[in-house]
Amino acid sequence: MTIPRYWREFQHRYRLIGTKCPKCGRIYFPPREVCPYCHRESIGKMQKVEIKNTGKVYSYTVIHQDVPDFKFLKPYLFIIAEMDSGVKVSGQLVDVSPEDVRIGMPVRISFRRIREEDRAGIIEYGYKFIPDE
Amino acid sequence: MVGIVSYGSYIPRWRIKVEEIARVWGEDAEDIKSGLFIYSKSVPGPDEDTATISVEALRNAMNRKSVKDVGAVYVGSESHPYAVKPTSTIVAEAMGFTPEITAADYEFACKAGTAAMQSVMGMVESGMIKNGIAIGADTSQGAPGDALEYSAAAGGTAFIIGNDNTIADIKRTYSVTTDTPDFWRREGQDYPRHGGRFTGEPAYFRHVTSVAKKIMELMGTKPEDYTYAVFHQPNGKFPTRAARMLGFKESQIKQGLIVPYIGNTYSGSMITGLSAILDIAKPEDRILAVSFGSGAGSDGFHIEITKNMEDYRRENAKAVWKQIESGKYIDYAIYTKFKKKIKMGD
Amino acid sequence: MRDVYIIGIGQTKYGEHWEKSLRALVVEAGLKAIEDANIYSKEIQAIFGGNMSAGSTIYQDNIGSLISDFSGLSVNRIPAMRIENGSASGGAAVHAGFVSVASGFYDTVLVGGVEKLTDVSMEDQAEIVSGEVDQEWELFNGGTLAGLQALMARRYMHEYGAKREEIAMLPVLSHEHGSENPYAHFRNRIKVEDVINATMVADPLTMLDMAPASDGAAVLILASEEKVRQIKPEVKIKISGSAMSSDFMSLQSRENLLELKAVRDSTEKALKMSKSDIKRVKIVETHDSSSIMGLLILEEIGLFPKGKAGKYLEEGYGHKDSRVAINTSGGLKAKGHPMGATGIGQIVESVIQLRGKAEKRQVHNADMALAINVAGTGSASISHVLEVV
Numbered sequence: 001m002t003i004p005r006y007w008r009e010f011q012h013r014y015r016l017i018g019t020k021c022p023k024c025g026r027i028y029f030p031p032r033e034v035c036p037y038c039h040r041e042s043i044g045k046m047q048k049v050e051i052k053n054t055g056k057v058y059s060y061t062v063i064h065q066d067v068p069d070f071k072f073l074k075p076y077l078f079i080i081a082e083m084d085s086g087v088k089v090s091g092q093l094v095d096v097s098p099e100d101v102r103i104g105m106p107v108r109i110s111f112r113r114i115r116e117e118d119r120a121g122i123i124e125y126g127y128k129f130i131p132d133e
Numbered sequence: 134m135v136g137i138v139s140y141g142s143y144i145p146r147w148r149i150k151v152e153e154i155a156r157v158w159g160e161d162a163e164d165i166k167s168g169l170f171i172y173s174k175s176v177p178g179p180d181e182d183t184a185t186i187s188v189e190a191l192r193n194a195m196n197r198k199s200v201k202d203v204g205a206v207y208v209g210s211e212s213h214p215y216a217v218k219p220t221s222t223i224v225a226e227a228m229g230f231t232p233e234i235t236a237a238d239y240e241f242a243c244k245a246g247t248a249a250m251q252s253v254m255g256m257v258e259s260g261m262i263k264n265g266i267a268i269g270a271d272t273s274q275g276a277p278g279d280a281l282e283y284s285a286a287a288g289g290t291a292f293i294i295g296n297d298n299t300i301a302d303i304k305r306t307y308s309v310t311t312d313t314p315d316f317w318r319r320e321g322q323d324y325p326r327h328g329g330r331f332t333g334e335p336a337y338f339r340h341v342t343s344v345a346k347k348i349m350e351l352m353g354t355k356p357e358d359y360t361y362a363v364f365h366q367p368n369g370k371f372p373t374r375a376a377r378m379l380g381f382k383e384s385q386i387k388q389g390l391i392v393p394y395i396g397n398t399y400s401g402s403m404i405t406g407l408s409a410i411l412d413i414a415k416p417e418d419r420i421l422a423v424s425f426g427s428g429a430g431s432d433g434f435h436i437e438i439t440k441n442m443e444d445y446r447r448e449n450a451k452a453v454w455k456q457i458e459s460g461k462y463i464d465y466a467i468y469t470k471f472k473k474k475i476k477m478g479d
Numbered sequence: 480m481r482d483v484y485i486i487g488i489g490q491t492k493y494g495e496h497w498e499k500s501l502r503a504l505v506v507e508a509g510l511k512a513i514e515d516a517n518i519y520s521k522e523i524q525a526i527f528g529g530n531m532s533a534g535s536t537i538y539q540d541n542i543g544s545l546i547s548d549f550s551g552l553s554v555n556r557i558p559a560m561r562i563e564n565g566s567a568s569g570g571a572a573v574h575a576g577f578v579s580v581a582s583g584f585y586d587t588v589l590v591g592g593v594e595k596l597t598d599v600s601m602e603d604q605a606e607i608v609s610g611e612v613d614q615e616w617e618l619f620n621g622g623t624l625a626g627l628q629a630l631m632a633r634r635y636m637h638e639y640g641a642k643r644e645e646i647a648m649l650p651v652l653s654h655e656h657g658s659e660n661p662y663a664h665f666r667n668r669i670k671v672e673d674v675i676n677a678t679m680v681a682d683p684l685t686m687l688d689m690a691p692a693s694d695g696a697a698v699l700i701l702a703s704e705e706k707v708r709q710i711k712p713e714v715k716i717k718i719s720g721s722a723m724s725s726d727f728m729s730l731q732s733r734e735n736l737l738e739l740k741a742v743r744d745s746t747e748k749a750l751k752m753s754k755s756d757i758k759r760v761k762i763v764e765t766h767d768s769s770s771i772m773g774l775l776i777l778e779e780i781g782l783f784p785k786g787k788a789g790k791y792l793e794e795g796y797g798h799k800d801s802r803v804a805i806n807t808s809g810g811l812k813a814k815g816h817p818m819g820a821t822g823i824g825q826i827v828e829s830v831i832q833l834r835g836k837a838e839k840r841q842v843h844n845a846d847m848a849l850a851i852n853v854a855g856t857g858s859a860s861i862s863h864v865l866e867v868v
Contacts, residue, residue, distance in 0.1 A: 061633060078626045126620065
């Protein structure tokens with residue numbers, strides 16, 4: 001990922017910022033410029049919202065594939081969490097063994113390194129989930 | 134009065150035991166445990182570094198008290214993720230403080246965190262800012278097989294410092310600074326070197342005890358006037374002995390002595406011990422806190438808990454000892470992978 | 480709107496074609512299709528090329544021109560364009576070709592799909608095939624295509640109480656049918672326990688739940704009623720329904736992970752266009768990029784109740800001799816999954832069946848087939864209904 005491509009999503013990735021439609025109140029993550037249900041009435045009016053950082057495991061998997069960016073993490077847990085605000089967010093779940101993960105388990109967002117270009121390249125930070133104990 | 138408005142710590146989940154490191158290097162684990170008074174140390178996950186630890190520590194502080202008017206953020210560490218490119222900006226972005234804020238990274242051996250605290254105190258007292266953030270965090274390095282490998286750990290603590298609504302007032306700070314080269318790492322080197330026993334008497338003990346004595350002299354206090362004392366913790370032995378030399382009892386240092394279980398978190402070391410004390414301290418408790426940095430010196434603080442502590446939401450973040458207890462052990466092989474010590478192919 | 484017919488089909492064997500380039504594969508299938516249609520190249524008025532990843536696998540874009548040129552058609556100056564919709568590129572190309580003939584603009588068009596995956600390393604393949612999920616908000620965080628489909632599988636087991644064994648039934652069926660298809664990537668039969676015990680890819684899905692990365696090409700020649708009258712094919716096969724629908728790109732954006740709204744919509748529309756319903760369909764080619772995707776599609780189109788597809792397969796449904804035959808080609812799992820060709824290859828198989836030329840895997844009285852081609856975790860779906868008329 002080139003630097004500008006990573007940089008322009010900083011805020012969304014660092015702070016889990018999505019958008020809210022002022023018309024119907026739906027919250028979206030990833031952020032979007034137009035509400036699929038309110039269309040024109042939402043254009044230019046979508047509001048940035050920081051999504052509350054707690055939720056529950058909605059589904060989970062352990063990925064065993066050789067994904068070059070995640071070599072040091074293999075196998076790694078990947079989940080979709082249903083956040084307390086109702087919006088679903090997918091991401092890695094860390095600091096827990098796969099056998100201890102259950103659907104419905106409370107999780108929260110943690111600030112982590114996601115990838116790096118290489119040992120000399122830019123470090124890309126973002127969100128991962130950790131158990132909410 | 135200037136003081137701590139909120140605080141938070143973060144200790145990575147992973148631990149390695151002294152036995153496991155000693156097994157690999159053919160050392161006597163019992164010898165090391167009794168010699169260093171260290172049983173295990175914290176290890177950062179492969180996706181953690183000083184920036185992520187700083188953010189998590191600060192989020193814990195903000196969860197306890199959401200402070201709006203923040204004018205400065207300083208991160209002290211000797212393991213900033215980049216040699217060139219600041220850590221504090223990453224922290225400021227992650228907290229949503231940018232762009233109207235001043236920030237800088239500190240690097241001052243193991244007392245970069247307390248150096249940051251003093252800077253923020255000065256800015257608050259001068260009226261330059263309303264609240265400021267000082268963080269000390271590290272993912273420290275010890276060369277494989279070196280004595281440091283048993284202690285070099287990861288963790289950090291963040292303080293929000295301001296004039297209003299303080300939970301702990303910092304009534305006095307005092308520093309000594311000398312060039313006593315007992316520990317260093319040259320540019321481009323992966324691991325530090327140290328002066329062995331030279332790090333004891335002329336370095337650690339001289340600085341820590343002289344600062345502690347001076348603070349008590351300035352405040353007109355004696356060891357028994359403090360509920361708690363906490364000193365820099367390169368191992369369990371040094372702070373215990375320093376406390377004894379100064380006339381403190383074990384009961385005064387026990388709560389803040391975290392090094393036996395998580396190792397030396399360098400810039401995060403003393404202040405995470407202080408954080409553990411704040412987890413239980415009551416109004417009017419007095420704390421003597423002294424940091425130490427090799428080739429740097431010592432910063433001392435006389436701290437008094439205020440009445441505000443009663444309404445302060447400590448329970449909104451995990452206490453230090455709770456974090457220490459929730460560690461999970463890994464073996465040396467996983468440790469070398471997590472710490473990226475394995476030479477990879479291209 | 481005019482009726483649209485399929486007058487020619489061609490395909491390469493799917494699999495590892497070390498000796499053949501992307502262009503060689505598509506030319507091989509294209510020439511077969513033209514020959515099969517019994518027309519001359521110069522009668523083709525336009526090319527719609529389905530391809531997902533040539534830009535990443537062999538750094539070759541402008542695939543439309545490439546196909547046109549090496550099929551020997553560029554000297555005829557015909558329009559040739561590439562259609563890209565991830566794994567659904569092939570189906571989307573067919574839909575585009577269909578629309579172009581149905582509208583009356585063209586009478587004879589070539590729809591070809593191709594993918595060349597063995598020119599890149601295995602590691603890169605995983606990332607390239609994941610190119611159809613949201614790069615910023617899924618793959619950036621480690622959410623591969625297989626990983627995301629595994630999230631669907633886990634949720635499926637959780638919500639419906641479906642057993643792992645039931646999910647494994649589709650790969651078993653696909654391999655059984657694929658073993659009789661000379662064009663299939665894999666021609667071995669497998670058992671449920673083979674699927675469950677295979678190398679884990681994304682828990683609970685194993686290597687044998689997942690479609691392979693195959694090289695291959697497939698081509699159709701579409702024609703108008705006028706053209707068909709002129710050619711007089713032995714069996715007249717009409718595309719009686721063609722529809723494409725879309726859904727949220729990333730899985731996290733969907734209210735229900737187990738609802739494939741695009742699949743339901745495109746299939747309902749295609750069946751409605753053909754004035755038919757699912758009960759009349761004899762052959763279904765489902766998009767089993769993974770076992771779970773294949774099953775969810777079968778449920779979404781109303782063939783089986785929700786959460787029960789695997790159970791029905793256990794009882795023998797889906798076999799070529801049952802009321803509805805599923806994946807007689809071997810599906811994506813056994814026939815293979817050269818993404819750009821996949822959706823077109825499904826229709827090639829359907830035509831072979833409707834012509835009665837499927838030999839050992841021939842379905843009795845095959846007169847109507849439904850092919851469903853899907854992108855990613857369901858972000859796009861194309862349904863085609865084919866009938867003998």
